[in-house]
Structure formats: structure tokens, C-alpha cells
Amino acid sequence: MEWKLDRTSKEPLFRQIARSFEKRIQSGELPPGAPLPPERKLAEELGVNRSTITAAYEELRASGLTQSVQGSGTCVSDHLWGVSPRRLPNWHQYTNGGSFLPTLPLSKRIREASADPRVINLARGQLSSDLFPEEALSDLLKSTPLTASLSYPDPKGDEIFRHTLSAHLQKHYGIEAAPEEILVVSGAQQALHLLTQCILSPGDAVAIEGPSYAYSLPLFISAGLRLFRIPLDEQGLLPDEVMSLYQKHKIRMVFANPTYQNPTGTTLSLARRKRLLQICEELRIPIVEDDAYGSLTLHGSQAPPPALMKLNQGGGSVIYLGSLSKTAAPGLRIGWVAGPRSVIERLADAKQQMDFGTSIVVQRLVESYLSSGQWERHLQRIRKELTIRRDVMLQALDQYVGDQVKWNMPEGSYHIWCRLRNAIPDREVLETGIQNRVLFLPGEIYGAERGYIRLTYAGVSESEIEEGITRFERTLQTVKNSAQI
Known part of the structure; x- marks a missing residue:
């Protein structure tokens, strides 16, 4: 660790160490599942007693930011359910710094990857542009008087x-x-x-x-x-x-x-x-x-x-x-x-x-x-189109990944919720998907256990849906093959 303890501070050393890890976890530098250094090694590196490191790690575990894994030591928690707010910044502190909490690392990575026009985006939770009511709104703009005060x-x-x-x-x-x-x-x-x-x-x-x-x-x-x-x-x-x-x-x-x-x-x-x-x-x-x-x-x-x-x-x-x-x-x-x-x-x-x-x-x-x-008429159109796209995605899932994935049958909205039969670390499957130029949302973003994926059919055409699922199948196969090496 490049960070140094302030031995002149009145704050106990174990709390300084815990606070340093807390900041790294919040910033995304240490993502969910990332291991913390072994207690003995970190104690030697910082020049403190091992009991100081033990106390710092206990502080982090008590706050919900880390967890102990038998045989693997201490790692960052897979989720933040129930995390104590005393260990996390609140809004009033952030107004003093002029910012919100940063975008979650996985979400930020997805947003960056979506800028690549070669990527088929099965993650974006919005209608494709051809389903926007552009013509109706354009006509209304011309005829809507602005009699109200501006x-x-x-x-x-x-x-x-x-x-x-x-x-x-x-x-x-x-x-x-x-x-x-x-x-x-x-x-x-x-x-x-x-x-x-x-x-x-x-x-x-x-x-x-x-x-x-x-x-x-x-x-x-x-x-x-x-x-x-x-x-x-x-x-x-x-x-x-x-x-x-x-x-x-x-x-x-x-x-x-x-x-x-x-x-x-x-x-x-x-x-x-x-x-x-x-x-x-x-x-x-x-x-x-x-x-x-x-x-x-x-x-x-x-x-x-x-x-x-x-x-x-x-x-x-x-x-x-x-x-x-x-x-x-x-x-x-x-x-x-x-x-x-x-x-x-x-x-x-x-x-x-x-x-x-x-x-x-x-x-x-x-x-x-x-x-x-106009809204009612537009609603009928997009419900029809979303039904078609859902059915295309369900058929593609059955054809290409039916032996590797289970999914729900959505009766409404944009999304299909999938569970991988063999759970794969979210970051690994996401990065492999990006390499194969297909985007989807890992369940970790929503607080789900490992092995869940959300696929969205609203923002892509029928041909893109089928090609996206073939790339998804290729992604799962790549991850499977790498695990067997």
C-alpha cells in the first residue's frame, strides 16, 4: 500500500486503516469480491502489530463492507444490503464536496462499452429510436401555443x-x-x-x-x-x-x-x-x-x-x-x-x-x-412491437443457449431475467461479452446473487436480437472453455 499511517493523529491506527479501505471500496478501486491483503503481510508492510490489522478488518466486517471467506481470508462484500450508514458518506457530506457518489464500477464499464457502435446493446433499458413518437411530437410542437408565462x-x-x-x-x-x-x-x-x-x-x-x-x-x-x-x-x-x-x-x-x-x-x-x-x-x-x-x-x-x-x-x-x-x-x-x-x-x-x-x-x-x-395510439404500437421482439429473443435463447440458461417469460415491459446454470463471476462474463461485442447487465448491479443476467429487447431490432444472442452464446462458451484450461 502506498498510503501511510499518520502516527501523530489522535485517530487510532486500526480506524485509519479501516477508513483507507473504506474509501477504496466506495471508489470502486476494490470491487465486490476483491481480496484484502493477508493480515500478517499487511501488518509487516505498515509496521504495526497484527492485532491492529485484525481490529481494522473486524471494523470493516461490522460495517458490512467486507466478509470472511473460509480458506480465502477477507474480501470485499458481494453486495451492500444492510450496510451501516455510519461507514458511508451521506448526502450532506457530498454537498460540501459538490458531487454525488460515483457511478458503480460495473455500470460505468457498461456505459463506456456502449459507446462502441459495433456493440449490440442488450443492456440499454429504453426503446429504440424508431419507436419514439418523433412525428407526433414534432407536429404538436408546431401547434402547441405557448400562452403560459415563460x-x-x-x-x-x-x-x-x-x-x-x-x-x-x-x-x-x-x-x-x-x-x-x-x-x-x-x-x-x-x-x-x-x-x-x-x-x-x-x-x-x-x-x-x-x-x-x-x-x-x-x-x-x-x-x-x-x-x-x-x-x-x-x-x-x-x-x-x-x-x-x-x-x-x-x-x-x-x-x-x-x-x-x-x-x-x-x-x-x-x-x-x-x-x-x-x-x-x-x-x-x-x-x-x-x-x-x-x-x-x-x-x-x-x-x-x-x-x-x-x-x-x-x-x-x-x-x-x-x-x-x-x-x-x-x-x-x-x-x-x-x-x-x-x-x-x-x-x-x-x-x-x-x-x-x-x-x-x-x-x-x-x-x-x-x-x-396520441399517447394511447403510440402505446398500442409499442406494445405490439415489444411483443414481437420479446418472442424473437425467447426463440433465440431457446435455440442458442437453452442448455446453459434458464429464463422467465415476461408478460410485460422490456426485459428477460436469466439465470446461468453454471454461475460465473459477473465481471468475467461482462468483460468476455464486451470482447464479443455484446452488452447485458449482470445481476450484481441489482443486488442479485452471482449468475444472473438481465437481457433487454426494447432497444434493438429483431436482427440485432438474434445476432446479440449468438454473441451471448459465444461469450458463455468462451468463459466455459477458459475455466476448463
């Missing part, structure tokens, strides 16, 4: 747009939310950021599905929150585990993606939705419902159960998040939060401080898009 907008959102959103939620989701109970945001991720900063505090424990898209977002750790896993099966999350997590960790909020969950594609059954609401009402724990994919039921599939917010109508236990990122175009950067008026007022106050409100031009454009019926 000064700073209402931080809650344009009133006309919020009335349209209120009608949209009622018509398509059965959700009754008055305009005063809706906040317009720049996508669902801004909504999550506002919630973590305004409703929760550093040190709070929250429950999310495991695996979950939310696990991949550094904003939760930036806010100093502890993430605890709610297990999933083919019917979605297990509601009674919420009671168990509350008893053990006093969780303060549940984040759920109950319909076509990302990344697994599972849909929470009606019985479990009712049970989850019952438990959270008893414990007085709010639920944040992310419904990004709820409208994307594929052809031939049954409609999903009602949204949690509809089932809880008038109960005040659910905060509902929606957007047009998955059903129209992510570049619009338009989303919404529906919930109790007191929560909306609090979030709107913070949004005023953050960005003075969402662009009135975009709000009026999207208002015209929704009220004109």
Missing part, C-alpha cells in the same frame, strides 16, 4: 398539465388524485431523490425488492440509507418479510416496483398487494410504488392487478411514481408523483430549491400529447 413555472407543475395528469391517472390506472396531489418531476429518478432527501433521514432503514433497480442507484447510499432486501418469487415480493424487517431493523419505508418488476419481470399478485398494504397500514409505513412499466402489457398476456395506489384509494399509505420514459421517450424528462397533499407540498418546496420547476415548454407539449389521444 417565467419560472409553478414548482408543483403547470396547473393545466396537472389537471390532464389527474384525468390520465383516473382513465388508465383507476387512480383518483386531485391536481393538488400531483407533482411534476424530471423523471422518476428525480422523484426518488426528492423522497430520500425530504421524507427520510441519514441512518433510516428502507426495504426494497431483492433484486431491484433501486439497489443500483447510488442516491440511496448518498442519502445515508440502509437498504434491506424483501425476497421475491414468481408472484413478486413476499409481504410478510416486511413485518420481519420492521421487527429487526425498524424500516421506515418500502420501495416497490410491483408491476413487471425491474429486473425480474415479476408482477405482484392481487392477494399479495392487499397483504402488503395491510401490513404497511398496521405498521404505519408508507409505500413508494414505482409504476414505470404498468402500461406495457404485451399481447396475449392478462392485464396486471390494479396499482397499489388504486387499492389503497383514500388510505394515504402509497406514494405513486409514473413517467413517460418507458412508454414514450426518456428524453422528454417528464414524470409525476401522486400522493398525500402534505407530501406533495414538501417535495414541491424542495424541487423549487433544486431547479425552480420543470420546463413549461415540455409540460405543455406533453399535455397536448396526452390530451390529444
Whole structure:
């Protein structure tokens, strides 16, 4: 180690050592699974007693950043479920430094590799450009009058747009939310950021599905929150585990993606939705419902159960998040939060401080898009196209990797969740895939165990899907052959 101990500091030596490793783990220099030096060797290198190193390693294990592997010593934890926030920076510390937590190393590597035009990207979670409603939006831009003031907008959102959103939620989701109970945001991720900063505090424990898209977002750790896993099966999350997590960790909020969950594609059954609401009402724990994919039921599939917010109508236990990122175009950067008026007022106050409100031009454009019926027509088109692409990917998987991979049968959204029959370290399979010019998302990004892969069919053509799966097969074969050498 090039780093040196400060023997003049009042901070104990073992804590200095633990803090040094903590920084290297957070930065990605020491990725999940990376070994730490043997205690005896590190003690000699730093010129300290072995007991000092032992104490430092115990500190890291207690925080959840490292784990002991029998016969292999100490290594970085494979995940950060339940990590104590006292060992991780919180958002207030980062404002002093002017930055968020850095992008996770695996995500950063994928983003870098996606810049290569020769790569077939089965990782990108968005529609391909040919499915964007470009023509409809272009026509609406020409005909949408900007009669509203072009000064700073209402931080809650344009009133006309919020009335349209209120009608949209009622018509398509059965959700009754008055305009005063809706906040317009720049996508669902801004909504999550506002919630973590305004409703929760550093040190709070929250429950999310495991695996979950939310696990991949550094904003939760930036806010100093502890993430605890709610297990999933083919019917979605297990509601009674919420009671168990509350008893053990006093969780303060549940984040759920109950319909076509990302990344697994599972849909929470009606019985479990009712049970989850019952438990959270008893414990007085709010639920944040992310419904990004709820409208994307594929052809031939049954409609999903009602949204949690509809089932809880008038109960005040659910905060509902929606957007047009998955059903129209992510570049619009338009989303919404529906919930109790007191929560909306609090979030709107913070949004005023953050960005003075969402662009009135975009709000009026999207208002015209929704009220004109263009969104419904576009939705039918992309549901048809996504069904075709899903079927092409399923056929290719069966043809090329059926003996090496198990997968789900998605009834909606963009993704197929795969499990490798022989678990391979995520970084190894990812790097080999990049060498073969195909991208996918390892399950580690979502807090899953080793051996899971998310494949996305929304952002590529039918021919690219088939070629991408052949490259995926080549990747698995390469890794298998290298393991046998």
C-alpha cells in the first residue's frame, strides 16, 4: 500500500486503516469480491502489530463492507444490503464536496462499452429510436401555443398539465388524485431523490425488492440509507418479510416496483398487494410504488392487478411514481408523483430549491400529447412491437443457449431475467461479452446473487436480437472453455 499511517493523529491506527479501505471500496478501486491483503503481510508492510490489522478488518466486517471467506481470508462484500450508514458518506457530506457518489464500477464499464457502435446493446433499458413518437411530437410542437408565462413555472407543475395528469391517472390506472396531489418531476429518478432527501433521514432503514433497480442507484447510499432486501418469487415480493424487517431493523419505508418488476419481470399478485398494504397500514409505513412499466402489457398476456395506489384509494399509505420514459421517450424528462397533499407540498418546496420547476415548454407539449389521444395510439404500437421482439429473443435463447440458461417469460415491459446454470463471476462474463461485442447487465448491479443476467429487447431490432444472442452464446462458451484450461 502506498498510503501511510499518520502516527501523530489522535485517530487510532486500526480506524485509519479501516477508513483507507473504506474509501477504496466506495471508489470502486476494490470491487465486490476483491481480496484484502493477508493480515500478517499487511501488518509487516505498515509496521504495526497484527492485532491492529485484525481490529481494522473486524471494523470493516461490522460495517458490512467486507466478509470472511473460509480458506480465502477477507474480501470485499458481494453486495451492500444492510450496510451501516455510519461507514458511508451521506448526502450532506457530498454537498460540501459538490458531487454525488460515483457511478458503480460495473455500470460505468457498461456505459463506456456502449459507446462502441459495433456493440449490440442488450443492456440499454429504453426503446429504440424508431419507436419514439418523433412525428407526433414534432407536429404538436408546431401547434402547441405557448400562452403560459415563460417565467419560472409553478414548482408543483403547470396547473393545466396537472389537471390532464389527474384525468390520465383516473382513465388508465383507476387512480383518483386531485391536481393538488400531483407533482411534476424530471423523471422518476428525480422523484426518488426528492423522497430520500425530504421524507427520510441519514441512518433510516428502507426495504426494497431483492433484486431491484433501486439497489443500483447510488442516491440511496448518498442519502445515508440502509437498504434491506424483501425476497421475491414468481408472484413478486413476499409481504410478510416486511413485518420481519420492521421487527429487526425498524424500516421506515418500502420501495416497490410491483408491476413487471425491474429486473425480474415479476408482477405482484392481487392477494399479495392487499397483504402488503395491510401490513404497511398496521405498521404505519408508507409505500413508494414505482409504476414505470404498468402500461406495457404485451399481447396475449392478462392485464396486471390494479396499482397499489388504486387499492389503497383514500388510505394515504402509497406514494405513486409514473413517467413517460418507458412508454414514450426518456428524453422528454417528464414524470409525476401522486400522493398525500402534505407530501406533495414538501417535495414541491424542495424541487423549487433544486431547479425552480420543470420546463413549461415540455409540460405543455406533453399535455397536448396526452390530451390529444396520441399517447394511447403510440402505446398500442409499442406494445405490439415489444411483443414481437420479446418472442424473437425467447426463440433465440431457446435455440442458442437453452442448455446453459434458464429464463422467465415476461408478460410485460422490456426485459428477460436469466439465470446461468453454471454461475460465473459477473465481471468475467461482462468483460468476455464486451470482447464479443455484446452488452447485458449482470445481476450484481441489482443486488442479485452471482449468475444472473438481465437481457433487454426494447432497444434493438429483431436482427440485432438474434445476432446479440449468438454473441451471448459465444461469450458463455468462451468463459466455459477458459475455466476448463
